[in-house]
Amino acid sequence: MVGVPGRAKSCGTCRIRKKGGCDMAKPACGQCVGRGLKCDGYQRQTTFINTTAGPVQKHPASVPEVPSSLAKSAYEEKYFGVFYEAYLPQSRQLPLHIMAYTGGGWTNALPQLSRTSPTVRKMLLAFGLTTAGYLWNKVDERKEGLKYYTSSLRGMAAAVAVPNSAADPIMLCLVARMYSLYEVIFGHDEQDEVSQARSWRKHIHGELALVTTQPPETYTSGYPHLFFVDGRYHLVRTSSPVLLNKLRADQWQTTGAIVARKKTVLSSPEWKSIPWRSIPKTPKDILLDIFVEMPALLQDIDEMRANPFSHPTLQHELVHRCWHYESELSAWRTQAGIADPTYHLDVELAPPPALDLIAASHILCVYWSMCIIIYSTLHSLSEDETLLPKRANPRIYCRRIAEALSVLLHPQSGVYGMHLANFPAAVALVYLNGVEGGGAMSEEREIIVRVFEGSVTGKATGRFIESTQRAEPRPSGLI
Template sequence: MVGVTGRSKTCKTCKKRRIACSLERPSCNTCVKSSRVCEGYQDAPIFILDKRSIPSTPKEQNPSPKPTSSSQAPDNPKIAKPASTKSEVTRLERTICTKEAYKSLWHISSPHTRAVYREQILSEFLTNYPQSPSEPRAGSWLALLPSHPTYTTALEASILAVCTAKLGRTHNDQSLVKESLKFYIQGLWELQRALWDEKLMYRDETVAACMCLIIYEVAECPDQSIKGWVGHLKGCARLFQLRGPKMYRSEMAHRLFLTFRQIEIQQAIAERRSTFLSQPEWQSHPWKGHQKHISQQLLDLMAQAAGMIETAYQTIGNPNLQARPDILLVTILGIVDQGWKLDIMLRAFYRRFEKTTAGPLFWPKLSSTPFDVEQESESEKVFPVAFQFPSMTAAHTCMVYWATSCILWSGLKVLYSLLAVFKAQMEGLSCPGETPPRSPDHNELPPLEHGLDPTILAKNICQSVEYCMRAGPMTPASAVFPLKVAIETLSIDPTFEKEVAWAEDAMERIRSGTGVRIIGHLGCKLTDRAFIPG
């Protein structure tokens, strides 16, 4: 328009007619009322940093420094920068520089320009890493973002951080990776502002921004520590809980809940604590208007297992109960009874899962690209047979089922051994000539039977990794939890040294191949116990 500095923001039709434009999108009301075709608006140009556009200058083979005379010496000595010492470089490592955080596309571009850039890079991201919204897998909510009607600034900055980082890693473009960190820092600021705003706090977009920050921590791990991921997950869990179980009716909110649910329950088991997701209302209300996939029933059982694990550790570590072995023995027996009931429910789930699948759940096939330990002959492959599945959903469900059974069986074995120790203590505490307190006989307890050797299930998990590697660029990340459980289970027996080495190599391939960089910054060895008791 005339008299307004800068680029005209009117639509092309109103600009030709030289009249005021009402600026509605996609078609302005001025054109609609006059029965004219609104030709749309002129988009602002998008500039993406590309290292290929930087002209390369040939370097001299052995450049000799030119001597500087006193007349050529700089007038201002402050311009000459001293070389960084090794101690200064070391001090700057493992830090996030926020000084240049605001000099990014976020601040040099208008909201409309950012929206155009967001649509472009999100489309490119989903093209390279397709997410199927029809499959109930973690992360499928990302496929709904292109059609999402509204974006808050927190969600916009967070999703730009995730997409820019992933594409930068894919194309080996460090400028995009650095830009993603600026988006990430901006996302933190915008999310903090949203959480203090009563109108934005409980919106789906705020929850989605939290999940994006969790994804960024998993993929980039900017602080080279797991603390950032744990902090985001705790805050996200609190936000989900405050929203209540009835706030997940929309498709976007429901998909976000499914993704968070899987992460929260697995982390609850690792932290040996219960989770609010085990409450009945959280296992029913979020599915009002949605079909509950059978794989979600497995997560219901895992949530119960988390509560049982918390009770077991609190009981065994209670000093007051340790001084009363008779009471402690009865308490442990109650936990063992819960464990066997959970095992029955797990096996019943597996039978239901088999009935819902046309054909077998999995079948063996000679491994085409096995992950072999170095210096291993062709006839002595660790896992020459790999499992095939009808779908990635079936593969992931089977692997999580085996991992959950590994945790349960290993826990029951530990409890059985403790019962034997406490029984011996009670018999030793009784005075000569006195009848020892009534203690349960081990013969009265159900035998472990199939739970005697959880390494069988751990090997099943390892033999399923190859299928995950071939299913898509993002799917191997879903194997991290069951593969970690398998490594912990196999490492208990020193005779499985090769199997453990194979599994650790597979985990490294997942880290380097899919960009799950947080695996390299766990702060502990992969064989350290996080899920398996001991």
């Protein structure tokens, strides 16, 4: 959607950046002045969320454009290199066999796309300059990177506001994904602790809206296919997890949610089949076919709690679905050559972690996250929890995730590992916080906290999860 007429509650720059806390000072707000940004004032303008048509106010040039004379120059290559080194220190390209087990392959094409797309080039400069600013403690680079980011947001707003725009829809989706990644890495705001999660969530929702404006047939081959299959994990995780714990026999308590517990369009049969008409599914694709069903399961749990009279019938159905999903996870695990349902990944290896260990850590963290969701739900719905098998103890999988975080948040796993780690880390913390409350910290939580404190990406992951916790206006303990 686009901005609606009404009284502005923040300046144009703060609205575009999706940052709260604008003091509306004139002629320029304090937040823009403090960050060295051009304050666009308080007149209403179009903002990017969806593709509804509407007029877009033209802004005076307030940020540096990439001069054509500097295209492919040493200046750009310098900062592109800074970002690539921070994103994945071990390699600029993910090998094909690694992409079968983990996400991130969509970034392989960024160097090539930056040569033909000014928008992608501008965002890569935003990443590179901001990264350099933090690494080298240079405020000017950080401000310059933020200006490129803000300029790109304005360009996106203009592109999506024009009906029948000539803009490449896949390119728009790609840039939206780059926005959400930028917020995960650099979005922390000490003055507004919820703004990072709020901005990240809006960009994810914007990407999903753009992806689904195209039919599933769009994503059957080439880069569109790679982009789509890589994005399902990040697009779906905003709808989950919700973990349900039976704190007392007569009390249902929701203990975690990242965003809305709503069924996603990506779980529909056509979105789970058509993009693979000509390309076989990888182990990652098969696992994510189960993952996309989690939001609908959690939505029905909320429905059961909201409608007590439907409780007996719906409870039986939910239990049946949980066991069905467990059987699908078991089949996936068997196909992957893993016999033990509580498989323990050996992370006690000499650093730095190899790419295959990073990939294994991530795909198993997705598996373990679903085990926590499914088994915590079964515990909450069970009449007698002692009848559940030993493998149905969610704490087992919290421990597995906690140990794997030392791989994903290792300095040599870079921003790439951090981007993969925040969801499973959040799932484990949500469950542990729910069952432990304010009591003594468990060994699993101690491991996670220790990993968070042990690296720059660990600290950033902790701040991001804290922002998502604060952003969700729900009872205490929710993400």
